[in-house]
Amino acid sequence: MPEQLLPTPSHTVGPFYGYALPFPEGGQVAPKGHPDQITLHGHVLDGEGDPIPDALLEFWQAAPDGSLKGAPGSMRRDPVTGGYLGRNGTDFTGFGRVATDADGHYALHTLPPGNAGPPYISVCVFARGLLHHLYTRAYLADGPQGADPLLDSLPPERRATLVAQPGERRTYRFDIRLQGEGETVFLEFQ
């Protein structure tokens, strides 16, 4: 086995990423008007239960057909003005990026993930005060069920933090608690 390079350390995203990383319609992963669109939404909360207004969430998921190839064009640009064109309406990029609003709320409009096993959307959390990002997963409570090594390994109360509950108009509620009571299960990949 060849010697491995040592990794570059993580650092916090800080408070001022807002004019650099978010892009228009970063949360509109589903083609606009698509009849199968679902909305994953919720609040990001700190250890005192207060909303975090400067968190940045990224989402990655399988396409409805199960493909994990993704596609370019999430932040498609206009070469004339330098502005943003939005996604092209045909390719499913599988990637979304949403900053929380002043209430610590986010919303992702996407299509149901078609990964093997119970469907989930992978979530990566960045925030001022968070020195190293955190991963979690939002499993759709009413999706196809079955064995899942992660869910099956957790006691019921912790497992519940990974399950997005269906609401009206194809919405799913998924709150992210960084600390304290009901703390979300966060993941490390080995």
Place this chain on the structure above:
Amino acid sequence: MTLTQSDIDTEVNDLQNAYDKAVAGGAPVQHHPPRDYAPYRSSVLRHPKQPLVAVNGGDPETVELSGPVFGPTDITEIDNDLTVQHQGEPLGERITVSGRLLDRDGRPVRGQLIELWQANASGRYAHLRDQHPAPLDPNFTGVGRTLTDDQGRYFFRTIKPGAYPWRNHTNAWRPAHIHFSLFGSAFTQRLVTQMYFPNDPLFPYDPILRSVTDESARGRLVAQYNHDLSQPEFSLGYEWDIVLDGPSATWIEEGR
């Protein structure tokens, strides 16, 4: 009660000594900062107290072993030159920053998106919430993007950012730095970090840099000045290679 630099120094040094002692006693080296690092006060309520749950990357159907892709439609041709994005030239010391984006096996990460953002030469961000009384520069936004080439190389032209104050404690100053956002071939390799400039006298005082308690790891956040990359009568050259952590599905593809 006012929190002084000396108070923060004491906390930072206690954590540094505890880490050094642990490693000398055989504990593993920590390449990343702990999420629970009290000298950086904003971390106190924003880190989980439960241990992370391990997901075994041996299952190729794990969604996070793949990741987002980007292409030429996601950038414009001048995105990597922060000095030409306005009508006039920004004030400050013109620099270039370049290097390679690699995985831990040393393989280049090709065609992938790198984003950066930074303060201007006087240490102010083009962000409404930054009210540091230093001048904004109408000719500098401080945002750049590029795609890595076939060798994993990237290149930016910009100006050297200034140091700036923040309110972690009294007289807190951040060393000059550029924020970087990086994608690998897998979502597990995602990285957001900051690049520093060599020999900055503010290094010992900054609880964010010092949160990386391993001295060698801290050194990997500091770019090198490379005279060969400087351009005569135009710009100074800095070199910074970035190595992404985390498993990916690439080995599965290459093992076919």
